[in-house]
Amino acid sequence: MKWILKWVVSMVIVSTIFPISAVAQYFGQNKPSYRTFRYQVKQMPHFEIYHYLDDDALLNYFANRAEEWYAMHQRMFADTFEKRNPLILYSTHAEFQQTTAISGSLGVGTGGVTESLKNRVVMPATHSIAQIDHVLGHELVHAFQFNRLLFTDTIKMKSINNIPLWMIEGMAEYLSIGSVDPNTAMWMRDALLNKDFPSINKLSTDSKYFPYRYGHSLLAMIGKTWGDSIIVPLLVKTARIGLDKALDSIIGFDSKTLSAMWKTGIESYYKPFLKDSSRVLTGRKIISKENSGRLxxxxxxxxxxxxxxxxxxxxxxxxxxxxxxxxxxxxxxxxxxxxxxxxxxxxxxxxxxxxxxxxxxxxxxxxxxxxxxxxxxxxxxxxxxxxxxxxxxxxxxxxxxxxxxxxxxxxxxxxxxxxxxxxxxxxxxxxxxxxxxxxxxxxxxxxxxxxxxxxxxxxxxxxxxxxxxxxxxxxxxxxxx
Ligand SMILES: [Zn+2]
Known part of the structure; x- marks a missing residue:
């Protein structure tokens, strides 16, 4: 399903029932399974947290941060969860990769996943608290996106395909990081320097442009220019009538005009910095795609x-x-x-x-x-x-x-x-x-x-x-x- 392929990096959709004390009954493609997890459940006002940690320190912090993110995202989405939302916390990434809660295979680079029907967020603990907190905030945006689109607005799954990935992921990044991020800034500078800054149309259709970073930049511009209150209506309208019509009806510009504004904004911000930097890369290149891989x-x-x-x-x-x-x-x-x-x-x-x-x-x-x-x-x-x-x-x-x-x-x-x-x-x-x-x-x-x-x-x-x-x-x- 295209829909699964499109969203697989950060969110995967399945229709299986979640086996709580799951022995691996279901194997995703190449998914390893080495042990049985005995889950405990911690109940919070808006979440039930499944975990198997022996110690409460991380769990209490994680649970409180989930409630704080809930309060923030709830204001933005003007939406509430009717039931406690499941959060499944694995103690390590290697164990997270064995999860049976979703069917797709998970690589080393997947930070967390959210599936649609039960709105389950599945993620591992990581080597820094800052990173766990970011993944939690990001995945909970997806939980709110699904809840708002599928349950509150009862939009059909088919229509959700109208939403480009950059909007889904860019929004999750914007609402969990904010508008200032050195990582996104680095990508934007690089695109400008290499004269490869995408139009919104290109970004929506060409997977070469990483939707997380470009989407973050674009959503931050939209939020800071027209106000964060238009972001969720833009998401819902894009699902209903497509991106171009939604932009036109909510912002009053078509995607071409908005693309030009985005590029001009990025250019005028970074151009002064680019003057002083050298276009000739420092250092002698010894390993590259000519004699090895691309990465x-x-x-x-x-x-x-x-x-x-x-x-x-x-x-x-x-x-x-x-x-x-x-x-x-x-x-x-x-x-x-x-x-x-x-x-x-x-x-x-x-x-x-x-x-x-x-x-x-x-x-x-x-x-x-x-x-x-x-x-x-x-x-x-x-x-x-x-x-x-x-x-x-x-x-x-x-x-x-x-x-x-x-x-x-x-x-x-x-x-x-x-x-x-x-x-x-x-x-x-x-x-x-x-x-x-x-x-x-x-x-x-x-x-x-x-x-x-x-x-x-x-x-x-x-x-x-x-x-x-x-x-x-x-x-x-x-x-x-
Ligand atoms: Zn995501």
Whole structure:
């Protein structure tokens, strides 16, 4: 169904009944299933939250934020839920990928999903509270979109196909992030610099233009120019009569005129900045679509400067890890091939690159394997897997960093939905907890003498809702602990 394909990244529509204490009865395409989840239910005024966390800290925060988002979105949509809305919270991304609540397969890049008929929001805990909160706010916009369109306005599913994806996703981003976002700004600058800024028509029809970022920019312009109160009426009218007629009747412009206004607005804002920036990209390009895939990500240079490990695309849906010579970019080998077992579900390339041993002989990276994360260590010269490390009690981990003496690895591990730093001793095969904060501790790095670890620590600023999450940099002296 086109409708499913169109919305699959962030929302998937199914008509199956949700099996609450689900053993995987239904397998989506390639969907792994490794364990049974025993759900508990937390009732809130507008939500029932299904989870299997052993600890209430994240759950209480999540539940309260869901109610706060509800209050915000309810004002915008002028709509209420008649029943408590189900929220299904998985403790890790690898477990979320096994969900039976929706039928489509979920990749490493899917942050959450909302399905239409029961308005279920399904999402995992992540390595920072800020990210969980954003996904929750975003998915709850979808829950309100579905509720308003399908139940309150009783619009037929077929008519909802009139709504372009940029409007659905752009709205979810605008109402969960606000109008200022460095990520969206970066995309808009890039489009302008490359003379590839889409018209609204192009954006609606050509999937090359990422609907989340362009949609966010366009909806922010509409909201800031004509007022946020027209956004939901525009959504409903677009479903009823199509985008062009809806724009004409609500804003008084056709999409061509609005496209020109959008582009002019972006141009006049960014042009002064573009004057000073160089069009010639700095650096010597060594790995590109000419000798590798189109997406080449998370490069990591070996300490001796000889090798680069990086992710590149295997096909449209997944990536492989490659090793190349740093000077020439010549690919030495595809790392995936040297792994004997075929039980890697995916590489963790979004949160985590990898880490080199201090002697540049080994490279470690994180894989999703049988429902949890493991660290795989390969011997670069022999092209062999040297070790696979599963950490007891820590199913989700990211950003491993090898210590300068080669004995330890520090990483961010997710336990009960909260990301803290852990130290793994590769000689004794023991794990030590380094931080025990409620907010996340991420991106650890070693001092060259191995005595200190510097990391980014999250905190929350309740008084300033639009700048709610802050990240500070902290240093931990290992000898003083
Ligand atoms: Zn979405």
């Amino acid at each position: 080449n990500l998370s490069p990591s240079l070996s300490p001796n400067g000889k090798y680069i490990a990086y992710f590149s695309e295997k096909n449209v849906f997944s990536l492989d890890l490659f090793l190349a010579e740093a000077q020439t970019g010549r690919v030495i080998r595809k790392v995936t091939k040297i792994r004997r077992n075929q039980d890697i579900d995916d590489f963790s390339f979004i949160e985590s690159g990898g880490t080199w041993s201090p002697d540049s002989r080994k490279y470690a990276f994180v894989v999703f394997s049988r429902g949890s994360n493991r660290i795989v260590i390969i011997d670069v010269r022999k092209g062999k897997v040297e070790a696979e490390i599963s950490i007891d009690g820590i199913l989700s981990l990211t950003n491993p960093e090898w210590s300068p003496d080669g004995r330890y690895m520090v990483f961010n591990g997710l336990v009960n939905g909260i990301g803290n730093l852990y130290l793994y001793d590769m000689e004794l095969k023991k794990t030590e907890t380094l931080t025990t904060n409620f907010y996340s501790s991420i991106h650890p790095a070693w001092s060259s003498d191995g005595k200190n670890i510097v990391f980014s620590s999250e905190s929350v600023n309740e008084k300033h809702p639009s700048k709610r999450y802050c990240f500070s940099i902290s240093i931990l002296n290992l000898e003083a602990r």
